[in-house]
Amino acid sequence: FCLNSICTGLNNLNRVRVADSSEERKTNPDKPTALENTIRSYIENKRPMVVDPSVGTTFDSLDEAYSFYNLYSWEIGFGIRYGKSRLNVHKKKCMQEILCGCSGQPLKDNSRSTRCGCGAMIRLLRTTDGGWYISEHRAEHNHPLSSTCGEKLHWQSHRHIDRHAKDLVYNRNFFGGMESIPFTKRSLRSLCGKISREQSDKDAMKTMDVFGKMMDEDPDFKYTVQLDEDSRMKTLLWTSGNCIDKYACFGDVITFDTTYRTNLYDMPFGLSVGVNNHFQSIILGGVLMRDEKEESFRWVFREFMRLVGGNENHPKTILTDQARAMELAIAEELPNTKHRWCKWHVLKKAKECLGAVYGKRSSFRAEFHHLVSELYTEEEFELGWASMLEKHGLQKQPFLTQIYEVRQKWAIPYFRDTFCAKMTSTQRSESANHMLKGYIPPGCSMHLFVKQYAKLQFDRDMEESYQEKRTALSGVVLKSNLPIERHAGKIYTRNMFEQFGECLYESGHYLVDEVEAGRLYTARHSRSGSREQWCKVLFQVKVDRASEEFECECGFFSHAGLQCPHVLKVLIHLGYEEIPGRYIMKRWTRDARDILPKHLRRYQKDIGNNGLLFHSSWLR
Numbered sequence: 001f002c003l004n005s006i007c008t009g010l011n012n013l014n015r016v017r018v019a020d021s022s023e024e025r026k027t028n029p030d031k032p033t034a035l036e037n038t039i040r041s042y043i044e045n046k047r048p049m050v051v052d053p054s055v056g057t058t059f060d061s062l063d064e065a066y067s068f069y070n071l072y073s074w075e076i077g078f079g080i081r082y083g084k085s086r087l088n089v090h091k092k093k094c095m096q097e098i099l100c101g102c103s104g105q106p107l108k109d110n111s112r113s114t115r116c117g118c119g120a121m122i123r124l125l126r127t128t129d130g131g132w133y134i135s136e137h138r139a140e141h142n143h144p145l146s147s148t149c150g151e152k153l154h155w156q157s158h159r160h161i162d163r164h165a166k167d168l169v170y171n172r173n174f175f176g177g178m179e180s181i182p183f184t185k186r187s188l189r190s191l192c193g194k195i196s197r198e199q200s201d202k203d204a205m206k207t208m209d210v211f212g213k214m215m216d217e218d219p220d221f222k223y224t225v226q227l228d229e230d231s232r233m234k235t236l237l238w239t240s241g242n243c244i245d246k247y248a249c250f251g252d253v254i255t256f257d258t259t260y261r262t263n264l265y266d267m268p269f270g271l272s273v274g275v276n277n278h279f280q281s282i283i284l285g286g287v288l289m290r291d292e293k294e295e296s297f298r299w300v301f302r303e304f305m306r307l308v309g310g311n312e313n314h315p316k317t318i319l320t321d322q323a324r325a326m327e328l329a330i331a332e333e334l335p336n337t338k339h340r341w342c343k344w345h346v347l348k349k350a351k352e353c354l355g356a357v358y359g360k361r362s363s364f365r366a367e368f369h370h371l372v373s374e375l376y377t378e379e380e381f382e383l384g385w386a387s388m389l390e391k392h393g394l395q396k397q398p399f400l401t402q403i404y405e406v407r408q409k410w411a412i413p414y415f416r417d418t419f420c421a422k423m424t425s426t427q428r429s430e431s432a433n434h435m436l437k438g439y440i441p442p443g444c445s446m447h448l449f450v451k452q453y454a455k456l457q458f459d460r461d462m463e464e465s466y467q468e469k470r471t472a473l474s475g476v477v478l479k480s481n482l483p484i485e486r487h488a489g490k491i492y493t494r495n496m497f498e499q500f501g502e503c504l505y506e507s508g509h510y511l512v513d514e515v516e517a518g519r520l521y522t523a524r525h526s527r528s529g530s531r532e533q534w535c536k537v538l539f540q541v542k543v544d545r546a547s548e549e550f551e552c553e554c555g556f557f558s559h560a561g562l563q564c565p566h567v568l569k570v571l572i573h574l575g576y577e578e579i580p581g582r583y584i585m586k587r588w589t590r591d592a593r594d595i596l597p598k599h600l601r602r603y604q605k606d607i608g609n610n611g612l613l614f615h616s617s618w619l620r
């Protein structure tokens with residue numbers, strides 16, 4: 001760090017440059033460091049936290065003190081920054097404060113600043129031999145602390161903490177029998193490395209045991225491991241026979257999300273998720289990664305396709321978070337797949353960046369959601385966006401300006417020809433965080449993680465069984481009793497029939513005009529006065545009766561795989577009693593799967609009541 005930048009606060013007016021920052025105590029290799037001492041006292045006292053910045057702790061340099069307090073802040077869950085300092089008569093620094101990142105007042109009103117006047121800090125003074133000691137430690141914060149590692153990563157000051165030091169604190173429970181191990185400065189680093197390596201090797205072995213058991217249950221279970229140059233596990237990817245079957249039917253659109261972080265190794269955890277014919281999110285595979293580099297993502301996508309048998313059958317569309325490395329990896333490994341961002345991640349950012357404007361009851365929020373979730377034409381989107389900004393005076397809002405510039409990546413109107421299996425609608429919580437919540441305890445080891453993942457998978461399979469049963473066994477309630485609705489009730493799953501019902505209801509708003517008999521029709525909204533100015537009210541539907549082609553300019557079918565209200569209205573107008581075959585997408589129908597997976601097989605006709613074979617004692 002640069003010492004000049006440290007002299008902030010009260011010294012601003014008469015800032016004196018500190019020419020030589022090296023006026024600090026020489027390091028004595030035989031003397032234990034503050035970190036070694038704190039670990040030793042942790043082992044002896046078994047206090048809840050490893051790092052303890054108690055008054056009197058000494059350091060050779062400010063650098064060392066900063067790293068020490070930084071490690072403490074990382075363990076507890078807050079960020080830090082340098083506070084005010086003081087020089088003595090010789091222009092030598094004699095006092096330095098290091099503060100909680102939330103101390104002080106926001107530099108600007110109504111900003112995203114996390115500053116809230118928190119008083120937590122340490123004050124450092126010089127020791128007689130030119131080192132530093134903690135003269136005061138205020139431990140209380142006036143704000144909540146970050147509990148998960150993912151949150152901790154948001155603190156700027158935590159970006160560069162030594163990995164070995166982190167490992168050491170992570171693995172604090174393993175220090176039980178270490179009283180006899182001599183600590184010296186030189187050995188600390190290698191010792192930490194060794195311990196964390198032994199622990200993670202043990203964990204890796206246990207993980208393989210869990211995989212072994214999963215393979216006993218499921219002969220089609222597959223996993224693959226990428227090793228680093230020290231033969232340590234770098235990336236881990238797994239999938240099951242059940243997932244492979246699902247990929248074959250529903251692998252056309254997948255999401256891939258690595259925003260969940262495990263506490264123990266700070267590893268990102270990824271889920272690949274699809275959507276089945278019941279419009280349920282289905283897990284297709286899990287991945288644990290040590291880093292999020294492009295090369296690692298490339299390995300993940302390549303191996304995932306190999307495991308689920310998608311080598312010849314890449315997804316049409318993949319939705320991810322905004323990680324740049326992932327974007328590059330997809331372009332290389334899945335060149336024919338359209339890449340989009342999950343709207344969910346964009347909206348999550350909106351919540352963070354827009355503050356009160358985006359409050360629960362704000363009319364802006366409702367308009368914003370509507371605009372980004374409905375399938376408008378691009379023209380409608382542009383007009384709607386401009387009128388929304390104007391209405392709320394947000395033309396210069398930086399976040400909105402920024403996301404508008406990349407709208408092609410996430411706004412539905414730009415996905416019109418991209419089949420997304422309706423994965424982009426706001427109600428869906430396909431994010432890994434959402435799914436894993438409640439399954440993965442903090443500080444979860446790898447093997448426990450894999451086990452908990454299997455539990456999550458098991459529970460979701462149960463929900464799938466329920467939907468399969470609902471579709472197979474219960475009847476449907478018709479709203480309009482039109483022949484075309486009865487037909488939809490026979491072919492679609494219950495959930496998709498309900499969605500079809502919404503389109504059918506919507507079609508009731510439209511009046512059909514014949515432009516050219518048998519070739520061109522228009523659907524006109526009958527209550528155009530009640531809609532937004534920029535909303536399109538007239539849709540052209542091109543018809544070819546011989547080949548039963550119906551093409552609407554709204555583009556809904558190619559996006560969602562269900563027919564739009566405009567074509568539905570034209571079909572009814574022309575007396576169709578069934579949805580033309582080419583517009584029935586198999587993946588939404590009751591028969592989406594020709595062969596049902598084991599746990600659903602009892603709902604298949606002519607097969608007895610012997611399903612639910614997936615029952616494992618080790619899962620409990």
Ligand SMILES: [Zn+2]
Binds near residue numbers: 078
């Ligand atoms: Zn604080």
Ligand SMILES: [Zn+2]
Binds near residue numbers: 552553555564566
């Ligand atoms: Zn349409």
